[in-house]
Amino acid sequence: MENIAEKVVAITGASSGLGAETARHLVRAGAKVALGARRKDRLDALVDELGADNAMAFRVDVTKREELQGFVDAARDRFGRIDAMLHNAGLMPFAPLAENRHDEWDQCIDVNLKGVLYGLGAVLPVMQAQGAGQNIFVSSVAGHVCTPIGAVYSATKFGVRAIAESLRQEVKAWGGRVTVLSPGAVATELPQSIRNEEIAKAMADYYAEAAIPADAFARGVVYAVSQPEDVDINEILMRPTSQQM
Ligand SMILES: NC(=O)c1ccc[n+]([C@@H]2O[C@H](COP(=O)([O-])OP(=O)(O)OC[C@H]3O[C@@H](n4cnc5c(N)ncnc54)[C@H](OP(=O)(O)O)[C@@H]3O)[C@@H](O)[C@H]2O)c1
Structure with missing residues (x-):
């Protein structure tokens, strides 16, 4: 894949879903990846899969500024530079505002x-300092449209675009x-971050029926990273073909 070989990409939320799948695609295209998340065992397993020459694992809670600094420092120390960073860690605690789930609002905004x-x-x-670098953000269709149960999640995803x-x-x-990148429903563990049981069940059912595989997202990242230096891919909005909203 053009322009990807030997690039160094740091990925938050790399222990599952979109982050893990993107790491696989990038390494297949010749990149080195620094994997960050809280579940270090999952990251270590992914390093085993991708090869220790190509990947490193770092335990990071993105709500802690000093841990993110440690992650970035460790990635640069290990690989010498950081060509791109995929800011991907996230959760989606859907619930109506009237339920006053203050802890979930805080956590959603914090992450x-x-x-x-x-x-x-x-x-x-x-x-x-390098004079180059690509920051890649994960918004959502919910960063473009609002729904009754998605106020706080949408606020964060509109915010990411801002x-x-x-x-x-x-x-x-x-x-x-x-x-x-703003994906619609993609098959990952994301619906498990919903604590309202009725909504969690409805979303799990919807995802089982409609969600597309994570590699659809990963291919979008590979496309953006593979562009030459003078091409800046700013927005990719993608949905399952069957997704209405
Ligand atoms: N799947 C979809 O349908 C969809 C659609 C639109 C946008 N997105 C966005 O895609 C991104 C990735 O989600 P996903 O779908 O891949 O879901 P996922 O499988 O649940 O992955 C979420 C990732 O975020 C990490 N994470 C959560 N809290 C964290 C924290 N405090 N510190 C560090 N890492 C944390 C998790 O790792 P640990 O738990 O190990 O820390 C995990 O690796 C999110 O930003 C999500 O909003 C997903």
């Missing part, structure tokens, strides 16, 4: 929004690039 900002804060100085668009304009000066 999906503040985790992204902390990751950026850690990696931008590295990329700026951060990305401001960043895109800020990093022009030194050649930085910014990509946002």
